Amino acid sequence: MRNRDFVDLRVASSILFEEALIRYRDTVAINHKGKDSEIIRINKMLADPISSYSLETLLPPVLIDYRDRRLAKVSAATVRRELDLISQIFSTAILDWQVPLRANPVKLIRRIPPAKERERRLRSNEEDRLRQYLAEGDRTADGTFTTGTRNPWVLPLFDLSIETSARRSELLTTLWSDVHFEERYIWKAETKNGSARAITLSKKALITLQNLKALHDDLAAKSAARNRPYTDMRVFKTTDNAVKKAFKRAIAKLEIQNLRWHDLRHEAISRAAKKIPHEVALSKFSGHKDPRQLRRYYHPDPSDLAEMLDA
Secondary structure, X not given: OOOOOOOOOHHHHHOEHHXXXXXXXXXXXXXXXXXXXXXXXXXXXXXXXXXXXXXXXXXXXHHHHHHHHHHOOOOHHXXXXXXXXXXXXXXXXXXXXXXXXXXXXXXXXXXXXXXXXXXXXXXXXXXXXXXXXXXXXXXXXOOOEOOOEOOOOHHHHHHHHHHHOOOHHHHHOOEHHHEEOOOOEEEEOOOOOOOOEEEEOOHHHHHHHHHHHHHHHHHHHHHHHOOOOOOOOEXXXXXXXXXXXXXXXXXXXXXXXXXXXOHHHHHXXXXXXXXXXXXXXXXXXXXXXXXXXXXXXXXXXXXXXXXXXXX
């Protein structure tokens, strides 16, 4: 106490991690852009034995046990995000809630190394097969779908993702007021990295949006004919979860291995790099703050590099 390094742990021992999880969920996470994912993780932790420890007894051995148990069930990337969230909760407790603790226990255990960067791109005829499957399928007389997907918004979203390199969340939250047809861009006032971004529209992207606008106007006209106001100004009138399910069904049905929706962003940037060789301009197209971040996404095929050498 004379050295002023004494920490009174009585407060920390009286607060269960369950209480900290709930407080963080209801007062902090709810204000984050990624709140939905954070809340899901927190709710899962609330059902885990880890929530019954106090902040004072949630020590590194307990976290190591939690880490190893979770690694047996889910991917390393998922566990790494969960541990990052726990670390953030402890930092919030120490800095914002002024709970006296010796240290953040997550910082005292070995971190899970990050996964290798993905280099997956569309191969062979995968794009054509996916486009064919994602097109609205045939129905039987009773309305049951026999082929394809029942969601008419997935295919144009797929096409725009490849043409623009935009993230799925950026496109799904786009309103018609964000689309500037004459200037050929979509304006996003806020994106994942916290900055505004203009999503450039190629000719193909522009045609896709014009077709979607015609569909939107048709829905609005039908609603007006029934004397009902049409207020849905979203470009894509579907949900993120619906798109995930449709895409998952498609790749399973087509037996396409190890392809994720986010890989379409890799594909788009790698294609654009053939036409936009300047790194700074390419970073404007992709929406990266730092051109060096493109290294995670730009994955040219060896044949692409050979063509550049011969140009």
